[in-house]
Amino acid sequence: MRYGFLGPETTFTHQALLQALAQHAPEPGFAGDEAVLVPFASVATAATDLLAGELDALMAPIENSVEGGVSGTLDVLAATSDITIVAEEIVPITFVLASREPMELAEVTQVASHTHAQAQVQGWLRAHVPGASVVPASSTAAAAKELAAAPVEEARGRAAICSPLAAQHFGLTVLAEGIEDTRGAQTRFVLVTRDGRIPARTGADKTTLVVQLPHNRSGALLEALHQFQTHGVNLSRIESRPTGDTLGRYSFSIDIEGHLADRRVGDALRGLRRVCPVVHFLGSYPRADGLRPATSEATSDAAYDAAHEWVVALTRQISGR
């Protein structure tokens, strides 16, 4: 099995993939030991390889608690109906300060990192290593890798800001962890495949859709949302994306609580398909947080089945049937 991920190695996407492999190994679409992990420069190029059959699965970031939806991934998911989400992973976005050999913070004279990561830790740097100079690197992974490869002498006094995975991967010593100025940021990742198989219902599942509305007006969005409400289906995410043809036209990327195998989800999808010109089903898969949705008796499978049987029985009484 070949797994693509948004690289380079030791990115948070890499970590999400390792998490998924560790947890879901025995399930369909996963394979532990023989797994080959392939970094990609962009989700779009990895998706091309996936569709071409050169990858079996692909891990990609879909949503960030600070910056919102990840456009690159959302657009890839919206563009094709041949890709299915089979798992989600949530990874805390946290940074460490790491060095070649153990040392005191007071000994750190130079800190290397990618600009983006540096912006997230600058408060900590000012407070804890105020005298150190800051040196840019092409990525946090590159900063860690370079430091690991440096001769011991040259590495003295130098540290890198990187992910916990990068520190571990390149054999660095962690001097401080959780050094980001704002705690609690998370990124959500999805593992997608090409074979169209949908994981079985676990009872704590999520379903992802891309929906295009009939007209660009409040009524259409309300009508679509009513299809969910009528069947007691909650939304856990809704994001607009432009359709690209004209100003003010959007599609909506939506996560709902529940699995295609839930009768209430199946019926909500049927309703949505009727009232919306485009509905892409992107997958039903276990929730990373394991939460089970609160459902009422009126939206249980049993209620749907009983109501269905009732109508079927009545229908048999129609003359000529």
Added chain:
Amino acid sequence: MRYGFLGPETTFTHQALLQALAQHAPEPGFAGDEAVLVPFASVATAATDLLAGELDALMAPIENSVEGGVSGTLDVLAATSDITIVAEEIVPITFVLASREPMELAEVTQVASHTHAQAQVQGWLRAHVPGASVVPASSTAAAAKELAAAPVEEARGRAAICSPLAAQHFGLTVLAEGIEDTRGAQTRFVLVTRDGRIPARTGADKTTLVVQLPHNRSGALLEALHQFQTHGVNLSRIESRPTGDTLGRYSFSIDIEGHLADRRVGDALRGLRRVCPVVHFLGSYPRADGLRPATSEATSDAAYDAAHEWVVALTRQISGR
């Protein structure tokens, strides 16, 4: 075939039954020549005979444009699930002035009728036969029958206010028609049977339900109405009836546009059955006015079938199915 109706003979219910027999003769549940028509003093007693198998069908008034729902009929329909509405008839409520032999209005000296009918024509009487005395009768039918049976001499100068059917039935001469002070009143009647067979879809049908709501609050009624709206099903009648157990508890007698065989109606019924503790299906039958409901593409049978096929196909992709 034995048909009951709310009597005595020549009532508007009688006329509704004759209309139904004339129009629907070849359809299931109808039989022309061999039909036996039986008048009843109340809908409740006729319904008892119907359920006991002594009648094959029963015509009863359900709604009057002036006085609203006919409680007696609505309560009978709400009380049992063994009765099915198979046809509706609408009869204009109109009166004639009729006599034994032809004469001028100026010659009329005495007018007989039931108090209720008299109240509806008193303006006309004042204007057109101001000198005539008014004599009460036990029913308009009785007034007509008695006049028809009177010797010619005794009938001179006498007239009866009755239904057009009564005048015709008892061989009277119509001196004036449409003499009611307020024109346009109508009564709607339903023909009910016991065998449970539902007439085939015609494309211009109506469906009658009795629905009990889960709680006595605006939210519950809204939720029930949403089940119709979601499927593009219009209501043509909604009436509240007390459930009889406590103040403020109602069931609703509802007519919707469409037939059980319409996918949108079937799905609305499924939804209703889930959210309401009690839903009685009372029948799908051709509309008396022949109007076809305005439906959108999203609520056509084709749209329901396509959406259903889509979900079924997706469901096949679930692992382990």
Added chain:
Amino acid sequence: MRYGFLGPETTFTHQALLQALAQHAPEPGFAGDEAVLVPFASVATAATDLLAGELDALMAPIENSVEGGVSGTLDVLAATSDITIVAEEIVPITFVLASREPMELAEVTQVASHTHAQAQVQGWLRAHVPGASVVPASSTAAAAKELAAAPVEEARGRAAICSPLAAQHFGLTVLAEGIEDTRGAQTRFVLVTRDGRIPARTGADKTTLVVQLPHNRSGALLEALHQFQTHGVNLSRIESRPTGDTLGRYSFSIDIEGHLADRRVGDALRGLRRVCPVVHFLGSYPRADGLRPATSEATSDAAYDAAHEWVVALTRQISGR
């Protein structure tokens, strides 16, 4: 002060009026000692006297837990906008068996009552006074009055089925109380006045409306109900009444929880007035059961006031204002 009620004396309506006078005496529109109580044969005739200034107030039944809305009263309320409901009373519908002098049940040989009341106690009669003959009276009050007026000798062995108030009023001895076969029936009464003054808010109030919908379709009823839902206003009663012009046209008689002085009620009324061709306000008055509605923070007066101030402040920033 002259108070009309649906008579004769000792009816449940009479009792409702006595209850109201006892409870609300010091409030506007009520007067204790000097009150003159006038029985009427119908609500319509009493309403005519009220509008003519010959009565100050009128007590009338509006809703019965067994039979539903009282058409006579609902139609009077719908027909005029000069009448205001200022109080409601709920009276349990219960019967007693009463006699001239104390005696054992075994000694009862004859029971007098109105047919309607008898039907509600026949199970009890069969069980407890199986040997007694049943004699019809023109009303339960008449049965009680006649028994009270009979010479002691003639009254021996005779009993009357009547309201507790009738037994008390005519000085009879109660042999058994609560003899109705079905317990818990209640009737709701309203006290109406002509002067248009609305009782002050108590915090546990009800408001009564008559609403006519723009079109005869589910959409219109939904739109009207949404006006209540948007403002968190619950309905405690909704009943349809035909408008009288054509089949399938209704007005709705509605009770909502809350007082005109509540901001959420005022705003719901504003919305309703916009979307419905006819909205009659029939009164805001204290609830008989004293229950306070459960409201959320978003529908408190404070929330309405804050939102209003915000919009007013923004509006001041518009150029040229």
Added chain:
Amino acid sequence: MRYGFLGPETTFTHQALLQALAQHAPEPGFAGDEAVLVPFASVATAATDLLAGELDALMAPIENSVEGGVSGTLDVLAATSDITIVAEEIVPITFVLASREPMELAEVTQVASHTHAQAQVQGWLRAHVPGASVVPASSTAAAAKELAAAPVEEARGRAAICSPLAAQHFGLTVLAEGIEDTRGAQTRFVLVTRDGRIPARTGADKTTLVVQLPHNRSGALLEALHQFQTHGVNLSRIESRPTGDTLGRYSFSIDIEGHLADRRVGDALRGLRRVCPVVHFLGSYPRADGLRPATSEATSDAAYDAAHEWVVALTRQISGR
């Protein structure tokens, strides 16, 4: 008056600003001749200057028909309540091929532009100047400026891909216009000020809001959208933005049809303010397309005023007022 814009000079934002100054000159917040136009490297830095009083107004892109909402601008607008949108401009995204001196397309040997623009015209380049080499520039404006500054000899055979405004601004000759491969792309810009004055209603207006929902569930979005629907207010744009605190929390950037001075808009805002924890009003301003919203009689100012007067009159009848 000092106007900032997203630079460098001759960007589409620059053009949007020139359009606005040409059209709206006499209105409040605009000043023609004395206008000073200042390019900025980012919307965020320009906004800082605006809030500091160093700018009077700022033009910024808010929405692109291909890429959707412009995050930088949306986040600036969401972050402060001291900024007001006073105008919108829509600019077609179109490119020209321009040269120093007139020449034939066949004579073009070298084409300079920014990578981003090149990507949008590469089909046209292959078809019309297949032999020309492509040279990168730091911006389309820089490509045009450099070509304009080159000695005539050096400029021979050279062309630049740039905006029509850049060609005009730098005195270049347009060899071909509308050379983008996909036609019809547009960007929407907003002009924002700091003084809080809201332009007067024109009848064809738009209002922009940022709304945060109470809970992250479908019900909350529905409830918010109902506030618009209840008042007949259409949405012309809705976009989600993460709130930044946790996964799955969003605020919504919303454009609605209508002006704060419209009663229906004012009442929708009041409702929204009650049910949502955060509502930012960003401005009411004339629509670039001049379209007037289709409103019904029930949502006219007259309907709101009549309903309001009715409730006010009723309220005066409450005892003690």
